[in-house]
Amino acid sequence: MALSAEEASRFAVLLEENQDTLVGIWTDRVAEGLRGRLSRTELQRQTADLFKGFHLALAGGATDLTHEPADELRAQLTELSSNRARQGFSTTETAVSVFSLKEAILPKLGDDVASLQDYIAFSAFVDAAALFTFDSYVRVREELIADQAEQLLELSTPVVKLWEGVVAVPLVGTLDSARAQVVMERLLQTLVDTGSPYAIIDITGVPAVDTQVAQHVLKTVVAARLMGADCIISGIRPQIAQTIVALGIEFGDIATKATLADALRYVLNKSGSRKPRER
């Protein structure tokens, strides 16, 4: 049952007349739901703002949340839910901040049938507003998750210079296609930038090596070779060595070492055998 224009203006008047009491009751209800995680003054300010938003929307004759007079209200709801989402409140706690308005307003209405109808219509309006907070809450949360996933991707794939002409990639965590792609591109770009003819891929931090992970690592090694750099795989734990053999993964003529130290010694030996002669 949608709000009609007369009902909207009636409620606008009602809100205006009882502003202080309604904001008071509303804040109490919200505070109950949040169990003291926000200060009373903070809540008071938030509900007063929202209250103004509702009043403006209704006074402007908005019978639906999508109407133009409700623009400000929508912006306030978005801000409220995004703040709550970032502060770690649950969806219920966020939605209660809006729903409580209904409880606050009920005692202010008369007992007759007309008031009841008004109330139902108004309640539909508040419901729509609460649903809107749900939507923006979820959207903000999803943005947060996407941001974090991206940060994780950035964080987890450093390419470090280990020695003159030797770079290393310590892989940590599961290696899926997206990450493998990032690692490959980073490593190859670093090879070009630093002109290092040797790269060590350390898989100590990779919890499990299956055929897919092996495939990604092999591709990286072959690509590096095409560019003229040698790759060594290090940090193969005993269980992983067993898995590799059990799965029948062939590393061919790619050098594999047990630890990063072994790999570095191997590389230094290889490059050291020519370095002194060149000087």
Place this chain on the structure above:
Amino acid sequence: MERVPVLKIGDILLVSIQIDMEDQVALQLQEDLADRIVSTGCHGVIIDISALDIVDSFVGRTLATIASISRVLDAETVVVGMRPAVAITLVELGLSLPGIRTALNVELGMDLLARQRAEEYGDEDDEDEDEADTPAVTAS
């Protein structure tokens, strides 16, 4: 038709490909190189592909053919400066360019050739070659 210049630096022929490798250009380069290796008696060829965005299967095969031809003429070929994107594409296509030596840049490519000559002819030759190489490296 555009041609790729072949520069002689010391004992090495340097080919820097700066234009799109069309099939005809690639074949012309193959012929030019064979001629120049014979006429100059150089023992090393460096092909710089750092300006190439695309290396298709034909160019890949031509590079392999050039390497084989020059090996027959006693010159070692090194392909240098392949871009990461090109390398990834080649791997995804399953082309690993067997028989082609690669290096990250011209300098490392020259190192590689010098090292190889040294292994073939002993250390004495290496000293001579290194001295001959040094001005060439700074010039490039």
